[in-house]
Structures are given as C-alpha cells and as structure tokens.
Amino acid sequence: MSRAELVSGMGRSTPDRIWVQGRDLCRDLLGKVSLSDMAWLEITGREPTPGESKVFDALLVVLVEHGMTPMAIATRLTYLGAPESLQAAVAAGLCGMGTTFAGTAEGAAKLLQEALRDAPAEADLAEMARGIVAERFARKAVVPGIGHPLHKPVDPRAPVLFALAEEHGIAGRHVALMQQVSRAAEASSGRSLPVNATGALGAIASDMGLDWRLCRGLAVIGRAVGLVGHIAEELRQPIAREVWLRVEEETARNAAKGEDEHG
Amino acid sequence: MSRAELVSGMGRSTPDRIWVQGRDLCRDLLGKVSLSDMAWLEITGREPTPGESKVFDALLVVLVEHGMTPMAIATRLTYLGAPESLQAAVAAGLCGMGTTFAGTAEGAAKLLQEALRDAPAEADLAEMARGIVAERFARKAVVPGIGHPLHKPVDPRAPVLFALAEEHGIAGRHVALMQQVSRAAEASSGRSLPVNATGALGAIASDMGLDWRLCRGLAVIGRAVGLVGHIAEELRQPIAREVWLRVEEETARNAAKGEDEHG
Amino acid sequence: MSRAELVSGMGRSTPDRIWVQGRDLCRDLLGKVSLSDMAWLEITGREPTPGESKVFDALLVVLVEHGMTPMAIATRLTYLGAPESLQAAVAAGLCGMGTTFAGTAEGAAKLLQEALRDAPAEADLAEMARGIVAERFARKAVVPGIGHPLHKPVDPRAPVLFALAEEHGIAGRHVALMQQVSRAAEASSGRSLPVNATGALGAIASDMGLDWRLCRGLAVIGRAVGLVGHIAEELRQPIAREVWLRVEEETARNAAKGEDEHG
C-alpha cells in the first residue's frame, strides 16, 4: 500500500552531532541562543529578528506566574501524591490551561485572524470591530481577549505588551483590531472591557504571523516555567498537604452533619 | 482546630498590579527579563548573576529538541485526538519524561549532592568516584549521568555545557565529581562511558545550588518548548495520522494472520 | 469574609469506616456491587435498577478497546519513557480522547438534550431531526453521533446498544431522535450516515438522565480499562520502542536527504 512519507525538520542525531532545525545544536545554538529564541526557532523554523526576539520573550514571560491559580494548586497536589514524577505534576497543572483561563489567547487570535484574513488593506477596523461585537453580543457569546474579573479598569499587562510591540515595529492590524474590539464592546455594553493579557498576547502573536492554533502554546510554555517554580517553593515551604486536609476535613464534617440530620 | 497557615511568595494580584516573587511584573520584569531569567527567579526567588544567567539558559536550551522522541510522537498523537486541547497534548508528552530518558538528570544530581553533602573540602574526588562506581556496579545498578546509546564515544552536549560552566565560574565540585565518576566507570568497565547531557545538566545545576529534586524540572521546561514546536510542525506537515494508520494496519494484519493459522 | 461551605457527599473516612455516597464501603459495597454499578452510584448518587445496571455496563464496555488507536500508542510510548509511572502513561493516553474520537459522545448527547429539553411530549421527532440536520448542514457543521470512517454501512456497536436499551426499557425520546437524525442526514446527503457507537452512547445515556457533560466520562472510564490492558500487553510483547525507532529513522533519513539536496 502506498503511503505518505514521514517528514520532519525538527531534529535528528548522529553519533557526534545533534541537528535542530537544520542547525548544529552544540556548535550553533548552545550557549548562543536564549531559551526564548530557541522557542521561536522551534515554532517557526527560523531565527527571530532582534525585535521579534524581544517581543516574543515578553509574550512567554507574561503568563509564567499569576499566583496561586487552580493550575498551580493542582500541580502541588499532584506532586504530593507522586513526588517521583515531577513531570507528571507539571503535566497535571497544564491540563487545566483550558478555555476558562489563559487558553483564551487562542480564541482572541482566531477571531482576529479570521476577520483579517481576506480584509482589504483599507478596511475600516473600527467598523469591523463593531460588527464583531454586535454579532457576538446578539448570540450572547463571549468576546475573547477583553475584560478581566480582577484587573479593572485595566489589565496592567496589556499596555506593556502593546508598548513593546509598538516599539519594536511588530504591532499591526491585529493589534489595532483587538483594541477596536475592546472599544466597541465598551461602547455597546457600557462596561469597562479593556484588552486583557491573553487578548494582547493573541493579537501580537497574530501580528508576528503565528497561527492562532499555536497561541495557547505560548501560554503553555510560560506556565510550564511557573509550575516548576511552584514545585520549587513546595519543596521549601509546602502547602499541598494542608490544602488537602482542610478540604477533606470540612467536607467530611459537613457530610457527617447531613447524615445526622437526615439519617 | 489549629492549622498551619498557607504561605507563598510566588505571586499575587491586586486590581492594578501583578506581583511575582515580590517584584512588580509589569514595571520590573516584562520586557526586561528573559524567559530563562524568569525561570531562575521563579525557582530560586532571586535574579541570576550574569554568569548564572548564561549557564542556566544553556541548561534549559540543551534538552529542548532531540528529534522524533517517544515524547514528541505521543504529543503529536494526542493532538490528533484532541486538537482543542493543545495543553493536554504537551502534558501527554511530558508524562513520558521519566527514568528512561531525560529524567536521569535527577538521578545524577542526587548522586552527586548526596556524595558531597558532608564531604570535607579536601576530599579526594577520584577516590570518591571509584567508591560510587564500585558500589553501583556491585549491585548491578545503573550509574546515572554517563553513557549514551547513540552519542559515542562522546555526548557532544556535555563538553559544551562544561565549557560554559567553566567560563562563567560555575563549575565546582559536583562537575568535577561527575567527570571522575565517568572516568572511574570507564576504567572499571573497559567501556566508553562519557558524561552525557543529563549528567552534565545534573552536575552543573548542583554546582548552581539547585536541589536535585528540581533538576528534572529543567528538562521539563526545555522539553515543553520543544513539544510546542512539534505541534507547530504537525500543523504544517502532519505525521501523527500516518504513524497511527501504519501501526494499526500492521498489527491488524499480523493479528488476522495469527487467527487464520490458529483459528 | 463570608464564604460558601465546601460540601460533598462522595465519601469520607473515620478510623474504622469508609463511607461512599452515604454507604459503608466495606459492609455494603465491597464484594456486593460490580465496578459498573459502583460507577453508576458514584455518578448519580444512587444504586441502579437492574435494567440500568445492565445497560450502563454495556455503555462502559463498548469503548474499552478499539485496537491500536492513537491513544493506545501514546500510552505505550509514555510507558516506555516512564515505566515507574503507569498512572501517567494512562493519563497521557486519556488526554487524546478529545473531539476527534470518542469525545463525540458528548456532542451527540448535548444536541439531543438541548433539542428535547423544552419539547412538548407530542413533538414530531422526524421533523425535529430534519431541522437539526438542515441547520447543521447549512453552516457546514458536523452532525455528531453519525457516520464512521471505517464501520460502513453500519457501526455494528450501535444496534447492539440500542437493542439492549430497548430490552431493558431504557430507550426513550433521545434514542428515537438520534435515529431520526441519522435518517434525516442520510436523506439530505444521499450518503450512508448510520448512528455510530458514540452517538448510541450519547443517546442512551441521555435517556438514562445523565447530563451531556458527563457522557465523555463514560468513554474515559472504558478507555482507562483498555489502556491498562495495552500496558499489560506492552510488558509481554512490546512495540513502543520499535514504533519510536522506525519513526525516528525515517524522519531522520528524509531530513538528511533534504539537507543534501538543498545544503
């Protein structure tokens, strides 16, 4: 049976060399490129320009740490149960990076990329944004990339990211449209709905030419770093056992009470 | 009931600020620190020195990519089944970073740290290494951090990492002991058993003061970057479906044959 | 600050007893209820009727094994890398149970439950099905629960499940609507689009009163069983290393060729 060949340019090894994206890892990369440039190379297959390097680094850094998130707690609880598998504890935390939290970078980037894919250069972005918002609001759908339950009236990460993208010549139509979407949503709803960190990330990544399906990957890289950090602190100053015991104790107490009353 | 307080210095948020390790993320870190410096800050709670920064970056970069590993294939197969959950595909790949592959950084660091914890400054490392190797060989145990099935006679990553650690004043007794362990194992076995990439990583991380239980975490961070890269390539140039169909077809053909013969 | 109480009836322990759903595990359940009845009890909080017991068991059994799926291969590759963490190998496989494969039980159940939630008893299901299909086809959306790339013209699992649901008095409006959806889709497209295994699962689970958001959970339970089975076979008769080496070799060979031609 005739089959497709398996083709990949990611890397390969010979006894004395490791090739990564066509480069010699030990001669060309190790000690010469940063982790974030390496990430760009892995994702795009080429080295970043200096501007891309700077902005991409910020996109990876911005989601590393957001305190005691559900992901961080899940990682710590998993590490408590399986300290021999640090990798599985990080994996467990990453599994929670879905639509509720930072996964929304993907939704924002998809929205922007689909809107601009076939749009002429002279398209009116403010009008386009009003259309997007009206359509979403009409079917009671969420507009990804705007608003934040805590960071009000402004998510402080977004302006910093936008300023960096501007400074390094990255900001383009996707960033502009994201900002217009925020304005249109605020005008239509009368509420404060600024671009949030994942909206900024999705918009800037789009202006850098990254497929929207990969935007969540930037959040995943950043958060993997943060979750290893949480394990480091858990080793020095553990909280997982205490969290577990409190939850177990309170639910057991309430259950016992319920059984007394009804039983 | 009196309970321990939950204490963490990782981060916290107020409406207008995000604190990370006591720093203001937006003012002090974003656009100013690299992803790898951020990783160091998360793990140790302080900024790296210039030398630590350089060497730690290399430790994170070295394991990003090693071609079509079992982890990379598992990530691609998982993404095929659940493209809506990129994070779970990376998580699935990370779950395979155990004792067989890069997880060995942990074993090497543990060996070195336990050996040197109470060792006097004037301890003879060559003798110590011979003792370690003899004890392991006697009970037919693996000596972590040396030898590689493919990279012979030398794992080309180790000398580059050691040179960087030397250049930046990081290399100390753990690196020296790791190299002596390799020599002792080669002398005792008569085989080529050079320090491998995870052995170098474990030794250098130990000289940087990192707990051996965190060394696998460096591999996890690096590999998370690489696995996102594999998903990026899978989007452009997929192989997961073909791998699946080939395996399914061959096992089904062999099973049908077996049933014909025996049934 | 006033907070919600943490309440759960799943289980709790005292030194001499383990309570599960208000029952004494050791006195009332262990040795007396089957794994599948236990699953029903855990999910619904009550014991199943004899008919529910029989049908629910079949819903859990049907997806246990489907040969060398991407999930099974991912589990085996992960076990190769981390044999000390069997649980993480099963977890890795489960991560792939998304929208592409068995996760579609969820979509089918959602479709049926939303359509019938407010429908009057005398609603014409054939007409309802034509509306559902027309709306989905118009926006080029997939109709979940029908069609199968391999099992044509009929997915042999669906009629067996439907017969069981009929025999035990479970089959109701959701099953009837699922079958009408298949008919309407076949009439509209002119193609063979029979109800598939996940469509039958979603419809029957809906007639049993299960929330559509839990239907994927039945597939997860069944597949967890199957993935442990794959690890058992991998121990006796391994294939993961061979799959890895073939993929690595072929991609490396093709990459080397490409570099020769272009380099």
Add this chain to the structure above:
Amino acid sequence: MSRAELVSGMGRSTPDRIWVQGRDLCRDLLGKVSLSDMAWLEITGREPTPGESKVFDALLVVLVEHGMTPMAIATRLTYLGAPESLQAAVAAGLCGMGTTFAGTAEGAAKLLQEALRDAPAEADLAEMARGIVAERFARKAVVPGIGHPLHKPVDPRAPVLFALAEEHGIAGRHVALMQQVSRAAEASSGRSLPVNATGALGAIASDMGLDWRLCRGLAVIGRAVGLVGHIAEELRQPIAREVWLRVEEETARNAAKGEDEHG
C-alpha cells in the same frame, strides 16, 4: 534494515466487526460481560473464572472512592480551568496516583513476588517475613502494604478483601506472606501495622498471577471511575472555585503582610 514486526492481540476492526482479544465485541462481549470481566480479559487475554471474576471486581471497586483526596481536588481544579476536556481533568487526577498514595499496591506486590519467585513450596513464610522486615528496617526503608495514617488499628478494607479471596479460593502464598509481613513488622516495631488496602490488593493480585508492574493499574482503573464521579458532583455542587479562591486569598494576604513587615 531488518526490524521486529509489530504484533498485538488487543483488537482490530473490519467494516462490520470489532475484534477484542480474538472475540467479536458485538456478538460475544457487549451486553454479556461486565466491565470488570472486560478489564480482566484485557489484562490477561482470557475470561476470568467465576471466583476470579468476583475477587477481581472487588479489587477494582475498593479504591474507587476515598473522599476528597489530593487526586479528587486536582481533578476538580483542572475541570474548572478546562471544562471542555473532561478527559484531561481525569488524567490530571490520575497523575497523582504515585508512591505516596495508592501507588503502593505496586510496591507490595513487587516485594511479595520477588520474595516468592524462587522460594521452595515448604518455605517458612513467617521466617521469610521477619527477614524482609529486618532488612527494610535496617536501612530505614518503608515496608509497603502495611500501616495507614488514619485507619487504625485496622484498615477495614483489608479483611473484607482477604475474606473474599479466601472464599473464592484465590488466597495463596502471597496473601499469607503479606499477613506475616504485617505481623513481623508489628512485633519488631511494637506499633500497630496492619495490612492496608493497597497491601491486600497487591497480595491478592499476586496470587491471581498478575505481574506486580500492573497492580497500580488496578488502582488506576478504580480511581478513574471515582474521578468521573467527582466531576459529576462538581457539576451539581461545585467546590473547586471556592477552594481556589480561599487558597489564593490566604496566600496573598500572608504575602502582603510579609512585604509590609520587611519592605
């Protein structure tokens, strides 16, 4: 290059049939075998005897539910973040089934199987147990399968499992040795160290002929059922958000206090 063939007897499909372990799923299994018998068939490749069926079912049921464990909390937190990926929430919970908790079934089974592999039929199990305990205590190692932090003086699950294994003619030398190990450890330490649930599971599974490396798999199957149950309750009566907010609030409050004092 000559390569090993890929061989598997797990299952395969033709357009009108699904073969599982050489049986026709739809004709021979669906509606006829229970989930637990299916699990036995998947793991061993043959149907269980009536006694094996009964005892194996109990081994799978016993670990389904143990209240608000770290695994259950991790699953609920992950589901909060990624409700679209129920499978990843179960996977996250399973990742925590390591050496600290139920993963110990593996350790107990390994101990027993290695001790009895080459032991003559007339070996004195009490003496063997004293040797095992003495050797472990001497190097301050844990003896797996005995003792429980909460269930004292007896883990109530163990006697029920042992009685079932006895009743169905399964209990043999592994069970006897496990009980002797408990007695020897109690005599040597002067503390109450009864066989616990995972010890009983490991011993009985060993007497059923299962490889010790698969014993953790039984716990994984049982717990997968329980974790789907926890998601079902989370849908009706959520606690994950409240757990998260409490932990976040308390750590943030303590961090702010610390910064005030020191800053």
